[in-house]
Amino acid sequence: MKRHVISSLISTDLVGESVTVCGWVRTFRNDQFLSVNDGSSLQNLQLVLDRDATPEATRKLLTTGAAVCAVGQLVESQGQGQATEVKVEQVEVLGPADPEEFPIQMKRHSMEFLREKAHLRFRTSTFSAVFRLRHALQFAVHDFFNSDGFYMLHTPIITSSDAEGAGEMFKVSTLDPTDLPLDDKGVVDYSQDFFGKPVNLTVSGQLEAELGAMALGKVYTFGPTFRAENSNTSRHLAEFWMIEPEVAFNDLSDNIDLAEACLKHVLTYVLKHNLAELEFLAQRELQAEKQLPADKRNAMGLIERLRFVTENSFIRLTYTEAIDLLRASKPFKKKKFKFPVEWGVDLQSEHERWLVEKKFNSPVVLTDYPASIKSFYMRQNDDGKTVAAMDVLVPGIGELIGGSQREERLDILEKKCEEFNIPKDHVWWYLETRKFGTAPHAGFGMGFERLVMFASGMTNIRDVIPFPRTPHSAEF
């Protein structure tokens, strides 16, 4: 069957033609006006039925959520709110949706309720807009890197390395957990496991991407990553997608330039191609913010915020400068921060938010963090205390991007491995790139769901991925 997608019928181009439309019923009014959506656009198409020619048995089944197919003529609409409508000659209900049971009604449902109905929440305007936007953002990411001469690498999902050294990994094994093989010391004998050693789901494709960059020059990964951190926050998932470019011969400053250009490109892309979704989501945000006290609302609307990011340079400052600013801030002096602010401790979300939302109201790139709070692979600065790290913080989200220039000097990297208790025989392949033709290089990781949050204005990361994985939650 040839069908017309609704996005192709909402302008008047095909007026006069016979069209076939399939979709899901949003509303049915006066036994005559059937509003249908097929996911191709935010807009619904109005199907006008001939009441007398449509059997009552059919009309009864035209309830919210039912799947229908209709044939008719596309005409200019008589009514307001749409340019076109279909004068239906024939309508068929493919799959009814019992109104007593179908949970997604044409009223405002809470995000929590819809999370429990994640299999059906795509049917709402909000979620279909979010997932169209998500698609466009990933396309724009590939477009950015492809246009800039990068090669995409698929790095392994099952790996024996712990790139971030945080130890928060999901184990992968085919051993029977109720009957584990033990060695003489009573320790699990992984030589009998599928890979002959312990392996886990990857927390980052970076280390492998670095290997690729040392020959291909500019590479990136865009894959799923897994973290078993037990943080039930609105910004953490146990399974999320990350974009990780890695570039030979880049230093930290080049790395920041790349991150800034990438973010600007993808936001410019959706501002151009997904304005309808963005306008809808901006309205949704305004509605949601009505429930919040004034100081919790965004200072700018969604579209204004995105434009602001595309049009202004990011603020760049060092970790040390940020600590000085924070210690001089009002909330610090009034003891409003929950966590300590002193040189050497990691910044918490309350500190990051103060910097981006109160102090600068702009994306901020923090650089040169203390070595002790960052990963082993980051390049040591000449001061011996800090590393060439960068975090990009954005309003409403906090950390969107984390990256660094990499330690390319074999002797220093080997020392770092010792300090971080990373056995050299686990990362021998990583160290060899420093032994053979080593070169300065840098890269970063951008959390894709955090990007979708920023671009959509959604405030919970569970609402920008189709089926979120969080502690104690892996339904669907």
Ligand code: 4AD
């Ligand atoms: O800062 P992270 O841990 O950096 C890395 O993994 C590096 N290997 C990246 C690199 O240099 N190639 O993570 C990078 C980004 C964070 O800034 C954040 O946006 C996102 O990944 N992220 C998460 N997103 C959702 N849920 C989580 N649990 C996340 N953890 C990190």
Ligand code: MG
């Ligand atoms: Mg980080």
